[in-house]
Amino acid sequence: ETGVTQSPTHLIKTRGQQVTLRCSSQSGHNTVSWYQQALGQGPQFIFQYYREEENGRGNFPPRFSGLQFPNYSSELNVNALELDDSALYLCASSLETGAHEQYFGPGTRLTVT
Amino acid sequence: KQEVTQIPAALSVPEGENLVLNCSFTDSAIYNLQWFRQDPGKGLTSLLLIQSSQREQTSGRLNASLDKSSGRSTLYIAASQPGDSATYLCAARFYNNNDMRFGAGTRLTVKP
Numbered sequence: 305e306t307g308v309t310q311s312p313t314h315l316i317k318t319r320g321q322q323v324t325l326r327c328s329s330q331s332g333h334n335t336v337s338w339y340q341q342a343l344g345q346g347p348q349f350i351f352q353y354y355r356e357e358e359n360g361r362g363n364f365p366p367r368f369s370g371l372q373f374p375n376y377s378s379e380l381n382v383n384a385l386e387l388d389d390s391a392l393y394l395c396a397s398s399l400e401t402g403a404h405e406q407y408f409g410p411g412t413r414l415t416v417t
Numbered sequence: 418k419q420e421v422t423q424i425p426a427a428l429s430v431p432e433g434e435n436l437v438l439n440c441s442f443t444d445s446a447i448y449n450l451q452w453f454r455q456d457p458g459k460g461l462t463s464l465l466l467i468q469s470s471q472r473e474q475t476s477g478r479l480n481a482s483l484d485k486s487s488g489r490s491t492l493y494i495a496a497s498q499p500g501d502s503a504t505y506l507c508a509a510r511f512y513n514n515n516d517m518r519f520g521a522g523t524r525l526t527v528k529p
Contacts, residue, residue, distance in 0.1 A: 337515075346508075346519030349516030392458070402448065405466045408460045
């Protein structure tokens with residue numbers, strides 16, 4: 305059984321550009337959540353996808369968007385990058401929504417210059 | 418507002434000491450509470466998950482407790498080791514929300 309994987313590991317972008325981050329869920333998990341973690345802070349919830357539909361969203365602007373595919377892998381897209389978007393982006397998968405344990409990937413470190 | 422707080426922000430102890438990390442939350446209507454470990458620049462490793470119907474969970478030298486009425490959880494680490502040095506995060510899943518609310522973490526240093 306493979307764990308949650310994310311790609312790329314590190315990424316450097318310029319302000320105004322667009323970026324796509326990818327996440328592969330743990331086998332059998334149909335729910336994926338994305339979080340942004342700024343340096344020295346706890347992760348902040350961006351959104352959750354359940355069976356390919358958005359299932360909740362945190363306080364992030366619409367330029368943060370996502371997709372979940374039939375195999376339950378997921379993408380996070382960020383348009384019009386800003387310097388404050390520099391952070392560690394984490395995805396987490398779980399068996400279902402609700403009270404199930406979440407399993408996190410290693411994260412993607414995004415730097416916006 | 419549903420918030421999670423961790424105090425202290427940093428803690429340094431000598432090797433072998435038993436220690437307690439604290440987590441408080443503002444709403445007692447939680448599904449569960451999860452403790453994580455995070456090494457510098459890395460992802461989160463789940464340590465313990467306590468469902469709302471449980472009072473505590475144990476794994477090796479770790480014991481986590483949950484008191485919904487007081488809005489508190491503690492993570493007890495027995496016989497600390499230098500390898501325990503990391504940031505420890507707690508996160509609560511509240512009713513009527515699909516996300517986990519995280520504290521800012523406690524950065525633990527265990528000195529040899």
